[in-house]
Amino acid sequence: MSLSDPVVLAQALIRCPSITPEDAGAMDVLAEALGRLGFTCHHIASATGGPSIRNLYARLGREEPNFCFAGHTDVVPVGKGWTTEPFAGDVIDGKLFGRGAADMKGGIACFVAAVARFLAKGSPKGSISLLITGDEEGPAVDGTVKVLDWLAARAETLSACIVGEPTNPRFLGEMMKIGRRGSLNCRLTVFGTQGHSAYPHLADNPIPRLLEILRRLTEQPLDEGNAHFQASTLALTTVDVGNLATNVIPAEARAGFNIRFNDLHSGASLERWVRDTVALVGGDVEVTVEISGESFLTQPGSLSDGLAQAVTAVTGHIPELSTTGGTSDARFIKNYCPVVEFGLVGQSMHKSDEHVRVADMEALTEIYLHVLDAMVGPS
């Protein structure tokens, strides 16, 4: 296998049907390739969330800075509607097809190919490492977090990190991510007293109070956004009473909502606001809040500048520095070092006939090579 060609390794990875939590040999394929390039590979298994998950930390060199690439080998289920083989890795009309081609086995292969090309010129001034998890598309409790804990226990540090998620919506060079919004889920249960609808004074109807709480939560925008973030949003996801009777006032009414928030808020400040709003309406209400990620921003600086320059040098585009979209494992890595995200075009990710352009894989490999030159290249 020629490691400087990203398509070959991407095909080998796609041929492992590694639907979370299955690994299906993907981590061994990657470790074997990295071993050939001289990396020391550590397999870190974790099973706190259920089935055992395979993770990999590979490092070349012992010196600082330790420049890291992070990603995942697990993929989402195939779903329906494919006209190509999801685990064959076929190249058709200049496009590589398969589940994970974009998200994100293709990106991993591009980074490995960039390392192979880099090492053909000399050794790194510092270290190159890869932090690869098999639990990104799943619950993400036995993946990147566990590897970061393992690194911290060994007092091993990362200097800067690129996450190779497919950040470009339509064309390569369009967008990199320098932060992400946070996400909070809330469930409300409003309790009342059941009764006959002909005698409402003898009951306590929870529905008007639930509606009043939801009205107050949604009547004002959470903010207007700022220089790096779009406005925070609150989306009602469900309102449930489930009452089939026409003459009964129900005892309970429930609702749920999801808040995607920028760095003008924290999970804690929003939880406080929700609980205060509920208290103003009053009555017996159960509030359950789950914060699945805080917002974060890597201030534009040498890492984002270096990456943006590499993108422009190879593609001619000036990438937008964005914080849009869902969460990613960068939300964990940001606690350890500056982190930015840049990878392939994500247009087909999680869809049928997922694919990437082979020309984009070649360009991304060159972009990563530029970044390696800037971060750990011989001075």
Ligand SMILES: [Zn+2]
């Ligand atoms: Zn992904």
